[in-house]
Amino acid sequence: MPYADLLKPESSQQTLLKWQKTVDLMAKIFSAPAAFVVQKKEDGFAVMIASNQEENPYPAGGFIPQETNIFCKHVVANNRNLYEQNASANYQWDDNPEVADDGFESYLGVPIHWPNGKSFGTLCVMDFKPTNYNASLVEFIEHLRDMLEDDLVMIERYSKIKAIAMQDPLTEVLNRRATEILGEHKRDIVLKLGGAIYCIFLDLDGFKPINDSYGHKIGDQVLQSLAEALRATSGEDDIIGRYGGDEFLAIVQRDNEEEVNDFIFQSEANFYQALKEKKLPKCGFSAGFAKSDNKFESMASLFARADKHMYQKKMT
Numbered sequence: 001m002p003y004a005d006l007l008k009p010e011s012s013q014q015t016l017l018k019w020q021k022t023v024d025l026m027a028k029i030f031s032a033p034a035a036f037v038v039q040k041k042e043d044g045f046a047v048m049i050a051s052n053q054e055e056n057p058y059p060a061g062g063f064i065p066q067e068t069n070i071f072c073k074h075v076v077a078n079n080r081n082l083y084e085q086n087a088s089a090n091y092q093w094d095d096n097p098e099v100a101d102d103g104f105e106s107y108l109g110v111p112i113h114w115p116n117g118k119s120f121g122t123l124c125v126m127d128f129k130p131t132n133y134n135a136s137l138v139e140f141i142e143h144l145r146d147m148l149e150d151d152l153v154m155i156e157r158y159s160k161i162k163a164i165a166m167q168d169p170l171t172e173v174l175n176r177r178a179t180e181i182l183g184e185h186k187r188d189i190v191l192k193l194g195g196a197i198y199c200i201f202l203d204l205d206g207f208k209p210i211n212d213s214y215g216h217k218i219g220d221q222v223l224q225s226l227a228e229a230l231r232a233t234s235g236e237d238d239i240i241g242r243y244g245g246d247e248f249l250a251i252v253q254r255d256n257e258e259e260v261n262d263f264i265f266q267s268e269a270n271f272y273q274a275l276k277e278k279k280l281p282k283c284g285f286s287a288g289f290a291k292s293d294n295k296f297e298s299m300a301s302l303f304a305r306a307d308k309h310m311y312q313k314k315m316t
């Protein structure tokens with residue numbers, strides 16, 4: 001499982017339940033057989049939430065390709081409300097499968113936006129019979145849409161705050177605490193499946209003289225280059241973190257020590273390449289590792305064992 005999955009806000013599950021309730025209530029208040037939140041995707045439209053009535057023919061999870069002439073497509077394209085009261089009387093919908101195949105007559109939809117103003121999709125209600133909603137009902141659906149948009153703002157802010165809390169601001173890899181928590185999570189899963197987890201500890205060699213001779217700004221760029229090299233070497237399941245100062249961590253699932261050494265060699269090659277490309281002073285690192293085979297060992301203890309191995313290597 002990519003560890004980035006853990007960055008997804010827990011609140012999104014709660015939001016989905018709230019949105020489901022909103023859509024179900026909306027269908028009730030409009031006395032309609034179907035209501036939806038439809039999300040605009042790159043190549044079409046996904047039914048994200050569907051009111052749970054038996055007569056609703058479109059369940060959540062359905063997908064409509066971009067070229068299909070559905071009502072929501074027009075709401076998104078024009079970025080404005082669409083109210084079609086009697087679709088079969090309007091030739092524009094002759095090739096709309098919602099009308100032609102499933103017999104819908106009425107559609108009221110409003111656009112939903114992401115916090116940056118881009119289109120998220122639609123909130124809509126559909127009926128098999130012609131309708132004549134009054135202005136208050138239109139106002140009501142717009143108000144519900146505003147509340148959904150507020151949720152999107154909250155989710156985005158929450159994700160940003162969470163990312164900031166987990167990230168090392170200089171190098172944008174995980175900070176030590178987040179590496180510990182996500183490392184523990186990954187270790188538990190991998191050990192359960194019978195795999196092997198290694199913690200690699202890396203420490204720059206002769207970094208202090210670089211700071212002293214070239215200044216902190218250049219020192220920062222060297223640190224960023226190592227983080228970049230580790231990211232370039234790692235797969236999406238690997239965890240990369242900054243332990244502190246000029247020390248970094250990688251928590252990787254590998255079959256044997258040879259594969260761990262391959263990771264270190266590749267990281268070294270990527271690091272030299274990055275320094276060369278950015279015309280930064282030459283710098284190397286020492287690396288050691290420790291295998292995790294006990295789910296009761298703390299991450300701090302695992303890091304300490306890997307650090308000890310690194311130190312032995314630095315001294316030789």
Ligand SMILES: Nc1nc2c(ncn2[C@@H]2O[C@H](COP(=O)(O)OP(=O)(O)OP(=O)(O)O)[C@@H](O)[C@H]2O)c(=O)[nH]1
Nearest residue numbers: 203204205206207208209211216217219220245246
């Ligand atoms: N530019 C910069 N320097 C930092 C940062 N954090 C820690 N340092 C410096 O990193 C250095 C770490 O010290 P050492 O581990 O002794 O450096 P070293 O010269 O690599 O020592 P060896 O590992 O024995 O080779 C110190 O000079 C810190 O000031 C940072 O965020 N930016």
